[in-house]
Amino acid sequence: MSKYAYRFICLLFQFCLVNDKQILKDFGTNLKNIRLSQNITQEKLAFSIGVEISQISRIERGVINTSVLSTIKIANALNINPKQLLDFSFENYTAK
Numbered sequence: 001m002s003k004y005a006y007r008f009i010c011l012l013f014q015f016c017l018v019n020d021k022q023i024l025k026d027f028g029t030n031l032k033n034i035r036l037s038q039n040i041t042q043e044k045l046a047f048s049i050g051v052e053i054s055q056i057s058r059i060e061r062g063v064i065n066t067s068v069l070s071t072i073k074i075a076n077a078l079n080i081n082p083k084q085l086l087d088f089s090f091e092n093y094t095a096k
Helices: 003-016 020-037 042-049 053-060 068-077 082-086
Strands: none
Touching: 003 020, 020 053, 020 068, 042 053, 042 068
């Protein structure tokens, strides 16, 4: 195996082992901070995008992974660019 193939396999392996739970927690924390900065309750946000309040709570706690469509709906309800919900550092993630 060439050194390039080996390096590619190592990078792919490392990418696949990113700590998913930490990403979900960071996404949720970012969502919560944005929501609170706008004085919007979980109830109001949930109502505006047509989901249960508990779903917003689970997203903010990093318990569930929300869909791309829900992420866009959340961003629209908060009047922000969807990219802002992903505005946190990915550099801190390590392999499991």
